[in-house]
Amino acid sequence: MSFLEIKDISKNYGANAVVRNVDLNIDKGEFISLLGPSGCGKTTVLRMIAGFETPTQGTINIDNEDITTINTARRNIGMVFQAYALFPNMTVANNIAFGLKIAGRSSAEIKMRVAEMLDLVKLPALGDRYPYQLSGGQQQRIALARALAISPRVLLLDEPLSALDAKIRVSLREEIRSVQRKLGITTVFVTHDQEEALSMSDRVVVMSEGRIEQLGTPLEIYNQPRTRFVASFVGTLTILSAKIIDSAARRLTICDQPVKSKLSPEGKTGQEISVALRPEAIRIGKPGANSNNLNANVIDINFLGSIMRVKVRCGTQDILLDMFNQSKGKPPAIGSAVTVSFEPDDLVILNA
């Protein structure tokens, strides 16, 4: 039995369906990310779990209790917002104590809990400050401490890192993850940043147009995207058109050159299908015994620091591939003919 169960929920605003038949089971202590572009319904799902929106259809259970129509104040959930939402009129300590005071805890207990929470987010000396005296990263840590102080059953994070600058974002995401692991709290994290979702989560839910496109571990999502949308949204990827030669023997052609895939493509011989390749799965030269090889011409090279992204053209199709920036290896000249190789495992066959 899952701890947080979302059963077939939908949300309509008039004729506009924002969330469509979402089913999701989250285990106790699991860290789940809802990933997707803006307007995909991920935030609405989170807001329905929080109780800020009521589903048009479906139910939400926490620990076998149906909370679908229960008031937010009685759900015992912790929420962290993109805009921090600390109470500007209260000190950091009073912000953290807010939920505890409402729960009617004793002042000694509150004091202890506040200190414990400040330690947890590594800001033990800031209790007397006001929110406006803190940096964005510090404010968001306090917001996390405030949400966790009431020992919520579920922690909901609504793009908590989006308002922060790049460096803080990386360090804070590691910190959120480590706090989440330490407390073992069931967490739902909403983000449009695939790197955040992949690096922090136990499982990732990729959403598009109100539906779940794919649910899986970060590795599965990245390496085996099931749909064209997931493939294009998560990571960089080249989507190519291929022709089925022999479905059973897993033989195809890409720009009229034969290749093999690991899984059998669905379709008739001669049918065009979409396949995808990650830039890091392709190399120039060094063909292996069973690798696929394509003859192509280098048309562009982009220097990205540790890697170089090379664009090659094969027939009418462009393929991206990554080379490590090593002092030994020289990048190929633009216009030169090369053979690019990849393993059948890395050829992803897209369903839609």
Place this chain on the structure above:
Amino acid sequence: MKNSNLGAWLAVILGALYFLMPLVATFEFSLRLKRDEYSFEAYRIVLSDPVFQSAFTYSLVLAIVTIVIGILIVVPTAYWVQLRLPKLRPVVEFITLLPLVIPAIIIVFGYIRMYNTSSFLPLTQTVLGTDILLSFGYVALSLPYMYRAVETGMRSIDVGTLTEAAESLGAKWPTILLSVILPNIRSAILSGAFLTFATVIGEFTFASLLNRPTFGPYLQLIGAKRAYEPAALAIIAFVITWACMGLLQVAGGAARHANGAKK
């Protein structure tokens, strides 16, 4: 560059003279009750006049009652409009601006017609009823200032997210309004309150037509009968208004400090 500076200074000096000269003249005149010497005799007479004291106290109490009722009506309304009914904002704005469009004399005649002794709610029959009517009339009269101030204050904080944050921590509506929203728009409420205060203290039409002994009609009465005392009263009224403005500045300054530092 120099020329434009000179022009600006000239404008400032002219403006200052335009405003200050009548005031200085009034003040100077108010000091001349005793022949051949300056004294505060006119002030002493005014301030020791029991009618002045009662009229001013009465207006003061009315102002406070008006402010309290105004806050009780405006804050929850503005909060609700901001949070749940943003589409109603133009409607509410229009309603709150009506007292600026409809002359006070028309409003008060409407009141007298609606609540006279032979109406369904004969408020003007008793003194208390008339006082209630007067203070509600003042609430309507000061609505544009109170609502504007509170609404601006609410727009400067993220009412929606703060409410949701408080809700997720277990707080219910009264707690959210009292301990999260109100303290964060305190300076806005204070601005509205001071403007209301200034409006009520100087109001004449309502009080006169409802025949209540407030400060406004008293000022008019003295002005009709005496020479030096009205000048002293005018100065006193100015000082009170300036004190209100000063308090408003202080409150506004505090708000700017909080807002500026928030970023």
